[in-house]
Amino acid sequence: MVGVVKDSLGTMPSAPEFVLWRTPFYDVKSLKGIPDSYNDFTKLRLPITMPLPPATFSGSAMELDWGPMPTFDDLKEFVNANPCKMQESWTSIKVQSKSRDKVFVTTKGNSLGGQRSTVLNSLGAYLRYLDGESRDDFWQKVHERMPYAEGRDGASFNTLFGSALSLGILSRRRVYFEAIKHDKERNCGFLSPFGSGATISAAVDSVCSMEWYWLLALKSQISDDRRYHIRIWRWKGYLIQYTVVGHEGPAILLVHGFGAFLEHYRDNIGRIAEGGNRVWAITILGFGKSEKPNIVYTELLWSEMLRDFILEVVGEPVHLVGNSIGGYIIAIVARLWPALANSIVLINSGGEVIPYSSAPFTKERKTSGASWLGARFLLFYLRFQLKDIVQNCYPNKTERVDSWLIDEMLRASYDPGVAVVLESVFSFNLSLPLNYLLKGFEEKVLIIQGMRDPISNSKSKVAMIKEHSDGFLIKELDAGHCPHDELPEEVNSIICEWIVTLSSKRLVVSYR
Numbered sequence: 001m002v003g004v005v006k007d008s009l010g011t012m013p014s015a016p017e018f019v020l021w022r023t024p025f026y027d028v029k030s031l032k033g034i035p036d037s038y039n040d041f042t043k044l045r046l047p048i049t050m051p052l053p054p055a056t057f058s059g060s061a062m063e064l065d066w067g068p069m070p071t072f073d074d075l076k077e078f079v080n081a082n083p084c085k086m087q088e089s090w091t092s093i094k095v096q097s098k099s100r101d102k103v104f105v106t107t108k109g110n111s112l113g114g115q116r117s118t119v120l121n122s123l124g125a126y127l128r129y130l131d132g133e134s135r136d137d138f139w140q141k142v143h144e145r146m147p148y149a150e151g152r153d154g155a156s157f158n159t160l161f162g163s164a165l166s167l168g169i170l171s172r173r174r175v176y177f178e179a180i181k182h183d184k185e186r187n188c189g190f191l192s193p194f195g196s197g198a199t200i201s202a203a204v205d206s207v208c209s210m211e212w213y214w215l216l217a218l219k220s221q222i223s224d225d226r227r228y229h230i231r232i233w234r235w236k237g238y239l240i241q242y243t244v245v246g247h248e249g250p251a252i253l254l255v256h257g258f259g260a261f262l263e264h265y266r267d268n269i270g271r272i273a274e275g276g277n278r279v280w281a282i283t284i285l286g287f288g289k290s291e292k293p294n295i296v297y298t299e300l301l302w303s304e305m306l307r308d309f310i311l312e313v314v315g316e317p318v319h320l321v322g323n324s325i326g327g328y329i330i331a332i333v334a335r336l337w338p339a340l341a342n343s344i345v346l347i348n349s350g351g352e353v354i355p356y357s358s359a360p361f362t363k364e365r366k367t368s369g370a371s372w373l374g375a376r377f378l379l380f381y382l383r384f385q386l387k388d389i390v391q392n393c394y395p396n397k398t399e400r401v402d403s404w405l406i407d408e409m410l411r412a413s414y415d416p417g418v419a420v421v422l423e424s425v426f427s428f429n430l431s432l433p434l435n436y437l438l439k440g441f442e443e444k445v446l447i448i449q450g451m452r453d454p455i456s457n458s459k460s461k462v463a464m465i466k467e468h469s470d471g472f473l474i475k476e477l478d479a480g481h482c483p484h485d486e487l488p489e490e491v492n493s494i495i496c497e498w499i500v501t502l503s504s505k506r507l508v509v510s511y512r
Contacts, residue, residue, distance in 0.1 A: 024049055025172050025211040031219045038212055039414045051173040119164045123175065126160065127182045129199045152420070154202035155294045161203075165210070166237040172207040179203045206294065209416040213239050213291040220289055228269060233313055235305055238291040242282040242313070246273035250342070250499050251314055254281040255306065257324025257350075257482070258425075259382075259409060261288025264323075267488035268495075275496035280314055282306075284326075286424075288408075292417030297424035299325075303332040310340045319499055321345040323484055324455075328430055331437040343444040343502055345495060348453050348481050351434045353464040368426075375422035383413055393481035395452045400486050435469045442471030446498050448491060450479035473498070 006018055026046040028034060035041050070078075125138035129146070142160070149156035164170040179200045186197070217239045220230040228243045243262060252272060254265045262269075262281040273279045283290040284302050295301075306329060310318055319342050320330040327349025334341040382389070386409060391401045412418065438445050447465060451458045458476075465472055475494050477483045484491045 023052065023171070023173070025176070025207070026215075028215065031215065031222060034215055034219055036216075036219075036411050037414055038416060041212065041215075048176060049173060051171060051177050116169055119161075119169050120174075120178070123161065123170065123178055123203075124182070126157070126199050127179055127197075127203065128186075130197050131186065151296055152294065154198070154205065155296075157199070157202040157206045158293055158295070162237045165207075166234075172211055175203050175207045202294075205416070209292070209294075212416060213289075216289045217241065227266065233309065235285065235308060238285055238293055240282065240285060240290045240305070240309075241288065242280060242309070243269065244278065244280045245269050246276075246278035249276040249278055250503055251316055251318040252277050252279045252495075252499065253306070253310065253314065253318040253320055253330075254279065255284065255320065255322040255326035255330055256281075256287070257322075257326045259287065259412075260323075260326075261290075261408065261412070263288070263408065264405075264482070264485055266485070268484050268492055271488065271492040272495055275492070275499070277496070277499060280309075280318070282309060284329075286417070286421040288412055292415055292421055294417060294420055297421055298427070299329055299332055299429065302329045303336065306330065306333050307337050307340060317342045319343045319345065319502075321347065321495065322349060323347040323482060325350045325428075327351070328434070328437075331434055332432075334441055335432075335437040335439075338440060341441070341444075343446065343498070344438060344441055345446045345448065345498065346434070347448045347484050347491070348450050348456070348458075349434065349447075351430045351432070351437070353435045353461060353468055354433045355468060371423045371426035374426050375419045378422055378425065379413060379419055383410065386410060386413075392454050394486045395454070395480045396478055397486050405485075435465075438469070438472075444502070445469070445472045446494070447472055447474045448483055448494060449474065449476055450481060450483040450486070451476050452479060453481045455481050 009016055025048060027049055028046060035044075121138045122142060125136065125142045129139065129142060135143075145160065146156055149159040151159070161170060161175070165172065165175070183197070183200050217232045220241060221232065223230070228245050231242055231244065233240045233242055241262065254262070254268065256262060256264045261283040265281050269279050269281050285305055286292050286297055306320075310316075310333075317340050320333060322328070322330040322345070324347075327346040328351040330341070330344060331346070331349065331351065334344050387401065387406050390406065390409070391398045394401050447462075449458050449462055451462075462474060462476065465474060477487055477490060479486045
């Protein structure tokens, strides 16, 4: 964008000087020098830059005759004289304008907006929420929404102020500065050695986490050691990493499993694209180098994210390919939004195939103390046993579990917010059977099943698929839980052949 502007204005007789305005949170000298590990990054103890004062502009030297300012009666007379406007609609607009909440501006009424001073006053009310004093109108507005915003501990800050941060009404530096200032004020000019208040900690943790993922996103886009270019997509304000390879052919979207990332398809993306396809691969929210916000993670949340990715980024129906829990998520997408899926490829998918009479309803899920504690123990265990666990999922070719794969998984395990993602393990609801989710997709479902999967009983699963799912094509492989990475050549060939066969069938149907 900057290059285009420079080229356009550079031909002018007096070309303007371009100065990029940079407002970093941390005083970072070079993105390439930033470590990939959040632990190593925090050890750098980089200083946080101060927020800038509001910009001021010099007055215009031009002499202008502004004329008289129209009164409200003048405007009403003009509107009444306009045949395209009715008096009732004008009155309606007046009433709506008067009744509109000046602080919470979204349809649901839980996200802050408005002018900068309004948002700053609301931030101040949020930071002193637990102080028990200065309960002004802004405090009351925040108080009314806290029960809905605090879906889990600390989540209220992002719920209330996420939109203001995304729109630039509020900067991450300003939030950090105001939080630290308030903490000092409540502790006689010192930062408390015993920890800050809950809302102050939530604000500081959120903006520091946001900045870390922003730096990761920037660094990912300039890295020279990638096989493909990493792109960034914002979903609900969160940073999601993805890539796309190929310029023509059917659209394919690859979705990884729990604990993985788009690079888990390292030897699939390019090879499938070479088969005459356009291939997208995404790192879903909460994994890899995508953002890990403080929210409640569910299968439906990830399904909605994939739906929006297909609509906003791909822009057309896709062949969905998913491994492990990624397979279950794409099955949900196919059930809820069938027009977005041309076919479904399940690679050792999560979920069961069982006889069903009706589909159970899922209840809203919230975190508990048990899941909080369990996630921390699970994270500790995974960090020390990761290589053995992953190698167990690659029984045929354990050498595929190389240092790069383990290092990247370990790196992600130290990212801020990763424990929150792990809490979802204790609330997963895979009760909707795959044969229910994929009803109506007969002849459009390919099952690639590693028969030596240590996580599930592959023989029993394949038998149930054959019994209860007509029209599913099944390919059994001598592999574990991740056949696409353990036997990439075989899986690539199967997927490419599948796409060609389906495309041929569609052509035949279209000619009839």
